[in-house]
Amino acid sequence: xxxxxxxxxxxxxxxxxxxxxxxxxxxxxxxxxxxxxxxxxxxxxxxxxxxxxxxxxxxxxxxxxxxxxxxxxxxxxxxxxxxxxxxxxxxxxxxxxxxxxxxxxxxxxxxxxxxxxxxxxxxxxxxxxxxxxxxxxxxxxxxxxxxxxxxxxxxxxxxxxxxxxxxxxx
Amino acid sequence: xxxxxxxxxxxxxxxxxxxxxxxxxxxxxxxxxxxxxxxxxxxxxxxxxxxxxxxxxxxxxxxxxxxxxxxxxxxxxxxxxxxxxxxxxxxxxxxxxxxxxxxxxxxxxxxxxxxxxxxxxxxxxxxxxxxxxxxxxxxxxxxxxxxxxxxxxxxxxxxxxxxxxxxxxxxxxxxxxxxxxxxxxxxxxxxxxxxxxxxxxxxxxxxxxxxxxxxxxxxxxxxxxxxxxxxxxxxxxxxxxxxxxxxxxxxxxxxxxxxxxxxxxxxxxxxxxxxxxxxxxxxxxxxxxxxxxxxxxxxxxxxxxxxxxxxxxxxxxxxxxxxxxxxxxxxxxxxxxxxxxxxxxxxxxxxxxxxxxxxxxxxxxxxxxxxxxxxxxxxxxxxxxxxxxxxxxxxxxxxxxxxxxxx
Numbered sequence: 001x002x003x004x005x006x007x008x009x010x011x012x013x014x015x016x017x018x019x020x021x022x023x024x025x026x027x028x029x030x031x032x033x034x035x036x037x038x039x040x041x042x043x044x045x046x047x048x049x050x051x052x053x054x055x056x057x058x059x060x061x062x063x064x065x066x067x068x069x070x071x072x073x074x075x076x077x078x079x080x081x082x083x084x085x086x087x088x089x090x091x092x093x094x095x096x097x098x099x100x101x102x103x104x105x106x107x108x109x110x111x112x113x114x115x116x117x118x119x120x121x122x123x124x125x126x127x128x129x130x131x132x133x134x135x136x137x138x139x140x141x142x143x144x145x146x147x148x149x150x151x152x153x154x155x156x157x158x159x160x161x162x163x164x165x166x167x168x169x170x
Numbered sequence: 171x172x173x174x175x176x177x178x179x180x181x182x183x184x185x186x187x188x189x190x191x192x193x194x195x196x197x198x199x200x201x202x203x204x205x206x207x208x209x210x211x212x213x214x215x216x217x218x219x220x221x222x223x224x225x226x227x228x229x230x231x232x233x234x235x236x237x238x239x240x241x242x243x244x245x246x247x248x249x250x251x252x253x254x255x256x257x258x259x260x261x262x263x264x265x266x267x268x269x270x271x272x273x274x275x276x277x278x279x280x281x282x283x284x285x286x287x288x289x290x291x292x293x294x295x296x297x298x299x300x301x302x303x304x305x306x307x308x309x310x311x312x313x314x315x316x317x318x319x320x321x322x323x324x325x326x327x328x329x330x331x332x333x334x335x336x337x338x339x340x341x342x343x344x345x346x347x348x349x350x351x352x353x354x355x356x357x358x359x360x361x362x363x364x365x366x367x368x369x370x371x372x373x374x375x376x377x378x379x380x381x382x383x384x385x386x387x388x389x390x391x392x393x394x395x396x397x398x399x400x401x402x403x404x405x406x407x408x409x410x411x412x413x414x415x416x417x418x419x420x421x422x423x424x425x426x427x428x429x430x431x432x433x434x435x436x437x438x439x440x441x442x443x444x445x446x447x448x449x450x451x452x453x454x455x456x457x458x459x460x461x462x463x464x465x466x467x468x469x470x471x472x473x474x475x476x477x478x479x480x481x482x483x484x485x486x487x488x489x490x491x492x493x494x495x496x497x498x499x500x501x502x503x504x505x506x507x508x509x510x511x512x513x514x515x516x517x518x519x520x521x522x523x524x525x526x527x528x529x530x531x532x533x534x535x536x537x538x539x540x541x542x543x544x545x546x547x548x549x550x551x552x553x554x555x556x557x558x559x560x561x562x563x564x565x566x567x568x569x570x571x572x573x574x575x576x577x
Contacts, residue, residue: 024189045201
């Protein structure tokens, strides 16, 4: 019988926070992240038997969340798009603080969802272009072009904090 | 520049991830509700395990002893609507039956969270700890002395994806599902509660949840039938004629064992006591949904395709067709009866943050005083005739509810 749910609970208990973090960087705001997590877990719940056989329930949820996020972007309200700039890094010395840039976080909110998803999968999930293509269900060429466009946009708005632009205005 | 931007993106995303909010309390409940709304309901194994194993110790024993079960009615009675006013205010379990709820430590003295398996005697909590999501050790925690000892190490292979623990008959037993040669098999393991090395008792069948200890035997259900094997070692035996049956409440088996999500389906319609040979068939009022039965009671809920707004049309009825009630409110988790007497149930608009039970015997609501925000329900089975308890676990602690103390 459907015994797998016991492990399903354990999975949620142990992985929900990490998945919510992933949802947060994917969406840029807490509300959408919570929605996305819930959606991913509901789908996992329905597909649990199939998924555990693949031994990768987490991959399933992450893929569901990413796809759901990019497929939903047209019909969703965009009122959350200006994400809260994370606080805290200012009190956290060290590498993360040095490399964290609130302006970049803000700039990410202006990207279309698919472009943002590609960047998150590449720089947060450390996936290859091939893996990103499989995750989002798009061609590898599309991954490359979306990433390039996204990086161009960010580059236009962003300068490394530590390297002031010669000549003044960025 | 691109590298620099890439590095900045990594740092920014990683830091932002750390700023994500905490997982909201009750996430599992919300997911479960959403799952139901999607009409892909399968029986919640958590509730199922509670019903199966509690029944196996306490409730079934009571039913067996009574031996005066009325014969099934030829025709089921109608369902009587239960109005919210009739339910009244929930009775506070902690006040009325102070022995029924006990708070237990959530963590071992070494700080590791303990998943409860059983409370043995007054003061020994048996439980497991996990590492990377899989069980790694079993513990006996002497609550009086404040001292915990390792019963055994659990060697959970990386390929396993499920572990179910039960305690009884002086042993702790567990089933784990493991992939082997492209096939998934169940391994049954056991260790004496007093400690020692875990031994593999058997390896048979495809995975399911039902595992009980019956005296010196482990009994477990699989897709191919119900098996048993001596805990002390010995031949595995398939109980003849058990294909299609699941363990309802040992020694009661039921068929069909698998949940069917269509109108008119009755899970465990046919009941069979493998010890006495007695058989019973459920006779239930027609509903626009499906039923799931325990030994005495059945719970009805809408089938997959039905759309409902507002109150969820729960139904409860005795297997013999008597005492049917419609019980609108929030969905009964798993559609299962706990200890052959209680369902987790909440009428709409009830102003309480606690887990509420509906007592099928008395028709009263019971406020357990245990927060709804529990993360999981674990089962305690002491292998004693009256030893049925449920543990509710959340971040703050473990609450053990002894249902037999509710009179």
